[in-house]
Amino acid sequence: MISAGFLQFALYRRSVYYRDMTISTIKPRRGRPPKAAAKSHDARAELIRSGLEHLTEIGFTASGLDKILKKVGVPKGSFYFYFSSKEAFGHAVxxxxxxxxxxxxxxxxxxxxxxxxxxxxxxxxxxxxxxxxxxxxxxxxxxxxxxxxxxxxxxxxxxxxxxxxxxxxxxxxxxxxxxxxxxxxxxxxxxxxxxxxxxxxxxxxxxxxxxxxxxxxxxxxxxxxxxxxx
Amino acid sequence: MISAGFLQFALYRRSVYYRDMTISTIKPRRGRPPKAAAKSHDARAELIRSGLEHLTEIGFTASGLDKILKKVGVPKGSFYFYFSSKEAFGHAVxxxxxxxxxxxxxxxxxxxxxxxxxxxxxxxxxxxxxxxxxxxxxxxxxxxxxxxxxxxxxxxxxxxxxxxxxxxxxxxxxxxxxxxxxxxxxxxxxxxxxxxxxxxxxxxxxxxxxxxxxxxxxxxxxxxxxxxxx
DNA sequence: CTAAAAGTAGACGGTCGGTCTATTTTGGAG
DNA sequence: CTCCAAAATAGACCGACCGTCTACTTTTAG
The missing domain is CATH 1.10.357.10 (Tetracycline Repressor, domain 2)
Structure with a gap:
């Protein structure tokens, strides 16, 4: 049984969008995430969104993975879990x-x-x-x-x-x-x-x-x- | 008195242009160059020319000084003798x-x-x-x-x-x-x-x-x- | 002869991209 | 209930490369 409070906890430090502005409060949790959170979070989609911002502003070459990651609070180590390479990421974006x-x-x-x-x-x-x-x-x-x-x-x-x-x-x-x-x-x-x-x-x-x-x-x-x- | 042979020596390893192709035989000499060579060489102009190639092909950010320098045989250390920064160089180009x-x-x-x-x-x-x-x-x-x-x-x-x-x-x-x-x-x-x-x-x-x-x-x-x- | 000018050598510190291993947490099979 | 696999994070590591700077070498001028 998963309480509402627990669900809240699992999400509370994730980045959130207000209209067009990206507010990132970062700090993800370690370990496999609770099942309930899975669908509402989706780091992959957030990475693509952050990548979109960077790539449209400064291009592919000049865009560093670090900054793209930092903005959505996904640690570098996770990147290659979601995408096989920067090239693949670029294509997704x-x-x-x-x-x-x-x-x-x-x-x-x-x-x-x-x-x-x-x-x-x-x-x-x-x-x-x-x-x-x-x-x-x-x-x-x-x-x-x-x-x-x-x-x-x-x-x-x-x-x-x-x-x-x-x-x-x-x-x-x-x-x-x-x-x-x-x-x-x-x-x-x-x-x-x-x-x-x-x-x-x-x-x-x-x-x-x-x-x-x-x-x-x-x-x-x-x-x-x-x-x-x- | 400077012999023709000496002048030849001072220049023989400099880069040379055939039409549009850049052929670089590199290896500059150390130390202050003999006066006779000065006017006919002009590393500054060669750097600008090489820079032009790079900047028009891959842009300013992606252009590495190393490669621009290598193509004209000017060592990296000399760059900041000719230009005060990459930015100044970009403006010259x-x-x-x-x-x-x-x-x-x-x-x-x-x-x-x-x-x-x-x-x-x-x-x-x-x-x-x-x-x-x-x-x-x-x-x-x-x-x-x-x-x-x-x-x-x-x-x-x-x-x-x-x-x-x-x-x-x-x-x-x-x-x-x-x-x-x-x-x-x-x-x-x-x-x-x-x-x-x-x-x-x-x-x-x-x-x-x-x-x-x-x-x-x-x-x-x-x-x-x-x-x-x- | 000597000191300044002219130019070269390459070390240095920083960043970045891609990878790898260790660690943490949850889900599920038995 | 236990224990392993799955999902994900942590972050060190390496090689490449970038821009800058300091030390050095050679020539010229006086």
Whole structure:
């Protein structure tokens, strides 16, 4: 029989999230954890979340395992219980990010309450606010790793390319809908424009971080939409 | 009196450049070098050149002094004779790159043998071939450092911003000329478009490196010019 | 001849990533 | 109830490498 008090004890020093801020009170317990705690804790997920913060802010190479671990209060010795290597960890983080981002994209681009082109604007607006909210410290993980690709394990390259392709397909679909509604010239090359969109997007995110301003992103959206063939 | 043979001796083990390839036969001599050798050698310039290779390929943080030094045969101990810190070295490299790039830009954008818009295309073509020639291993130093900016000494940020501004001004001038020739709508916002150009350009370079293909760059140029207001 | 200038040698302390063994605690089989 | 396996933490250890600094060597100038 496990009392409520005991359960409390098993969890009381774990890190906790308040909205977007990470508060870590650290100090895990040794030994195999009580069964009840297992599902509600999941150090693996916390590591991925912490890794996401670090990797989007300073990249893979510059991210030290120690700091990622410290933030969630998981000791170094445990890392290799959860992940077989830093490389494997990186893939887990990247995968998590890609899923998160794909969902956000879909939630914008499939929202039939708006016209297709407006949906793309909505997405940019949404992402822009996310970047500003983090004081321009966080970029796009895929873009970040893309820039690092020559110094990363080769296994990352194809994954990054594939993620861009999947994002591109989503934008291309949306552009195709725009054609059907007459927002976009019927003979426009949707796939090409979609590729162009992401290329410029990554540039704009990078520039916004550099200048710590949303201006490059705003300008980008403005001129991108203006340049679309009517 | 210094014989030709002696001069030869003083230089014979220094690194030498054949076109773009760096061949290093290393092993410097100790002690103050003979005066005759001084001007023709210039380890400082060689360090900057080697640094340029490394920084454009793998970034500032990931670049190890050891490797930069080894390539030009300058021992580690000498580094701090030539530069006061890695940060100062980075600035020297960045400065050298900005100069080099500004010259290339001018040579394209001020070439009245072509129409203003064609000059921009020529620049892209030129830069594209440079990237391909290095097997997509080298990016744009300014773009690279821009992505790293949060993990770099703060002194880099304003310099990077200023470099982008200077490039932007050059493109804006060229666009203005395009207006005069009627290649561009007279009410177009040249400065805005110029900013857009560089934002997209950096994204395209990054993507080309990731995919090891010029396709993103080609596509970028194509859609950028198509989108320009006539 | 000598002292300063010019440049080299390499040690040093620090950090980081990846691994390994020991230890602790719980779950489950008998 | 006992005892071993499973789940996880503790943290030392190693090799690599990073940026800096001090001591040394050789030349030049006067």
């Amino acid at each position: 990247l995968n998590s990010y890609a899923n998160y981002f794909a969902k956000k994209l879909d939630s914008c681009l499939l929202d039939t309450a708006y016209s297709p082109l407006q949906r793309i604007c909505n997405f940019v607006e949404d992402a822009k606010q996310g970047i500003a909210k983090h004081q321009f410290k966080r970029g796009c993980l895929v873009g970040n790793l893309g820039q690092e690709v020559d110094v990363l394990p080769e296994s990352f390259r194809p994954v990054l390319v594939a993620i861009f392709e999947s994002w591109q397909a989503r934008i291309a679909n949306c552009l195709h809908e725009a054609q059907l509604v007459g927002e976009l010239s019927a003979d426009a090359d949707c796939a090409g424009i979609a590729e162009f969109f992401w290329v410029g997007w990554e540039g704009a995110v990078s520039r916004s971080r550099l200048e710590r301003s949303t201006r490059p992103l705003d300008r980008y959206l403005e001129l991108f939409t203006q340049g679309l063939p009517k | 960045l400065n050298s790159y900005a100069n080099y790039f500004a010259k290339k830009l001018d040579s394209c954008l001020l070439d009245t043998a072509y129409s203003p818009l064609q000059r921009i295309c020529n620049f892209v073509e030129d830069a594209k071939q440079g990237i391909a020639k290095h097997q997509f291993k080298r990016g744009c130093l300014v773009g690279n450092l821009g992505q790293e900016v949060d993990v770099l000494p703060e002194s880099f940020r304003p310099v990077l911003v200023a470099i982008f501004e200077s490039w932007q001004a050059r493109i804006a001038n060229c666009l203005h000329e395009a207006q005069l020739v009627g290649e561009l709508s007279a009410d177009a916002d040249c400065a805005g478009i110029a900013e857009f150009f560089w934002v997209g350009w950096e994204g395209a370079v990054s993507r080309s490196r990731l995919e090891r293909s010029t396709r993103p760059l080609d596509r970028y140029l194509e859609l950028f010019t198509q989108g320009l207001p006539k």
